[in-house]
Amino acid sequence: MEMFPYASMRDSFDLRSYVVLGPDDTKGRDVADVVRYALHGGASFIQLRAKHADVRDIVAMAADIAAVIEDEGKADTVAFVIDDRVDAALEARHKGIKVDGVHIGQDDNDPQEARRLLGRDAIVGLSAKTPDDMRRAEALPQGTVDYLGAGPWHETSTKPDCIVVGDDGVKHTLDAATLHALHALTTLPIVVGGGVKAADIPDLAASDADGWFVVSAVTAADDPEAATRELVDAWQAVRGDTMHDHPAAALLPTTLPAALSIASTDSSGGAGVPVDIKTMMANGVFAECVICAITAQNTKGVTHLEELSPQAIVKQIDAVYDDIAPAAVKIGMVPSIEGINAVADGLQANKATNIVVDPVMVATSGAKLINDDAIATLTSRLFPMATLITPNLPETRVLLETIGSSIDPQDEDGMEQAGLAIAQHFGCSVLVKGGHGLADANDVLVNADGTTQWFRGERINNPNTHGTGCTLSSAIAANLAKGQTLVDAIANAKRYITGALRQMLELGTGSGPFDHAWMWR
Numbered sequence: 001m002e003m004f005p006y007a008s009m010r011d012s013f014d015l016r017s018y019v020v021l022g023p024d025d026t027k028g029r030d031v032a033d034v035v036r037y038a039l040h041g042g043a044s045f046i047q048l049r050a051k052h053a054d055v056r057d058i059v060a061m062a063a064d065i066a067a068v069i070e071d072e073g074k075a076d077t078v079a080f081v082i083d084d085r086v087d088a089a090l091e092a093r094h095k096g097i098k099v100d101g102v103h104i105g106q107d108d109n110d111p112q113e114a115r116r117l118l119g120r121d122a123i124v125g126l127s128a129k130t131p132d133d134m135r136r137a138e139a140l141p142q143g144t145v146d147y148l149g150a151g152p153w154h155e156t157s158t159k160p161d162c163i164v165v166g167d168d169g170v171k172h173t174l175d176a177a178t179l180h181a182l183h184a185l186t187t188l189p190i191v192v193g194g195g196v197k198a199a200d201i202p203d204l205a206a207s208d209a210d211g212w213f214v215v216s217a218v219t220a221a222d223d224p225e226a227a228t229r230e231l232v233d234a235w236q237a238v239r240g241d242t243m244h245d246h247p248a249a250a251l252l253p254t255t256l257p258a259a260l261s262i263a264s265t266d267s268s269g270g271a272g273v274p275v276d277i278k279t280m281m282a283n284g285v286f287a288e289c290v291i292c293a294i295t296a297q298n299t300k301g302v303t304h305l306e307e308l309s310p311q312a313i314v315k316q317i318d319a320v321y322d323d324i325a326p327a328a329v330k331i332g333m334v335p336s337i338e339g340i341n342a343v344a345d346g347l348q349a350n351k352a353t354n355i356v357v358d359p360v361m362v363a364t365s366g367a368k369l370i371n372d373d374a375i376a377t378l379t380s381r382l383f384p385m386a387t388l389i390t391p392n393l394p395e396t397r398v399l400l401e402t403i404g405s406s407i408d409p410q411d412e413d414g415m416e417q418a419g420l421a422i423a424q425h426f427g428c429s430v431l432v433k434g435g436h437g438l439a440d441a442n443d444v445l446v447n448a449d450g451t452t453q454w455f456r457g458e459r460i461n462n463p464n465t466h467g468t469g470c471t472l473s474s475a476i477a478a479n480l481a482k483g484q485t486l487v488d489a490i491a492n493a494k495r496y497i498t499g500a501l502r503q504m505l506e507l508g509t510g511s512g513p514f515d516h517a518w519m520w521r
């Protein structure tokens with residue numbers, strides 16, 4: 001998120017003195033002014049809760065509040081989140097306004113969606129007031145939510161609907177015993193509010209709460225600064241200076257599965273190693289590469305091809321496995337017998353697994369990408385090592401020819417028979433891609449044991465298909481690296497490429513590339 005240049009507060013936010021406010025609460029006073037008073041009184045966390053404002057107004061208010069926090073020298077210590085509106089928080093962050101995250105309720109955005117949209121740097125707070133809420137929060141993927149908001153401590157006119165109605169049909173406020181039971185169900189810090197006034201703080205501070213949140217105790221006070229200070233001091237008198245932990249930040253993954261592309265470059269970036277790297281990155285893995293040849297290429301064709309020596313190929317493979325060993329490999333264009341042997345030797349020596357071979361033979365532009373005599377080496381050395389090979393229909397025909405089969409893969413039955421003949425001959429699974437057929441984009445996975453699975457795809461009427469084979473095979477490899485089954489890896493890779501084609505990107509004068517970062521637009 002390059003427009004949001006601030007350090008994440010996920011490992012430092014302070015829930016102890018949490019002030020929630022919006023234009024409905026401040027008795028006609030400017031919200032940012034009340035924030036300034038609350039900061040003077042010691043507020044450690046601010047939430048903008050503007051229930052009747054649109055995104056534009058929320059973002060404008062957020063800009064004013066963020067400016068006040070900055071002006072008070074507290075941008076690094078006081079976290080600022082927006083209630084409910086992930087869209088507004090996203091918009092503000094894109095504008096470079098220091099909004100640290102969101103607070104969402106059980107009826108608002110899905111927390112996983114909020115995390116996906118806002119990214120790993122943002123704070124995501126979630127309301128959770130029943131044992132079921134707690135269990136659902138705990139069942140979320142690690143690091144999704146940073147803290148929980150529970151309540152109400154008392155019924156409150158600020159949010160009359162916040163009261164919990166139990167299975168007994170009776171309205172329940174939160175007390176220390178109930179909070180204790182909820183606290184036992186989570187590792188996340190819990191901030192407690194709802195009708196909280198200064199007189200409640202000693203009891204709250206003696207409970208399992210990690211902090212208090214208030215609206216009216218501060219916003220309706222004639223002197224919001226003094227009101228905040230009273231709350232802060234009362235908490236401090238019981239708890240001293242101890243602060244809660246930040247378990248979600250500690251759970252943030254600091255590693256990624258790696259996937260390796262062994263292929264050749266395409267200077268136009270639409271195919272080969274460049275596009276494999278884009279695809280792998282978009283599919284959530286760390287991309288590595290071994291370059292076998294360099295092509296001078298664009299959407300119109302290939303004007304030059306220069307191979308690397310077998311030694312250079314093996315050295316690259318060894319370097320990759322010696323340090324960041326990939327969990328899956330995609331093999332693309334390797335033009336010569338020597339290159340293919342080097343790839344096979346290198347992968348064998350390093351005990352590579354999860355190998356997806358895209359038997360690249362001819363580019364979308366019509367250019368030949370492998371020497372005729374190398375096809376036999378490709379099939380005899382690389383196919384037996386492969387988990388999956390991904391021929392399109394023309395490549396399937398060439399492969400059938402090499403094994404002396406007369407099967408014609410012109411219809412679905414023919415594709416299944418062709419896949420089976422190839423799978424049984426080489427002992428690997430085969431994804432016969434129907435994209436070069438006329439009517440649809442249906443592919444069939446055929447395993448050497450004869451089992452088959454169809455993947456029905458939406459055919460996108462997009463003339464720009466440069467790099468489709470590279471994209472699909474590297475997306476499958478990325479998904480295998482993440483631990484997906486072969487079937488899931490293929491299904492998800494097809495979803496990814498469909499989204500990329502749907503963007504209808506127009507680049508170049510030939511059959512152009514498509515949008516590999518479509519999900520981030």
Ligand SMILES: Cc1ncc(COP(=O)(O)OP(=O)(O)O)c(N)n1
Pocket residue numbers: 018020047049083084103104105106107108125126127148149150159191193213
């Ligand atoms: C810190 C904190 N805790 C709870 C809430 C309530 O959120 P929600 O249940 O989504 O209700 P609304 O505030 O959206 O009416 C909160 N805002 N902040």
Ligand SMILES: Cc1nc(C(=O)O)sc1CCOP(=O)(O)O
Pocket residue numbers: 020127149150151152153156157158159162163193194195196213214215216217
């Ligand atoms: C926003 C909110 N959420 C609650 C919950 O129980 O989830 S109570 C509440 C309102 C708190 O306002 P006041 O401090 O004025 O009572």
Ligand SMILES: [Mg+2]
Pocket residue numbers: 083084103104105106108
């Ligand atoms: Mg809400």
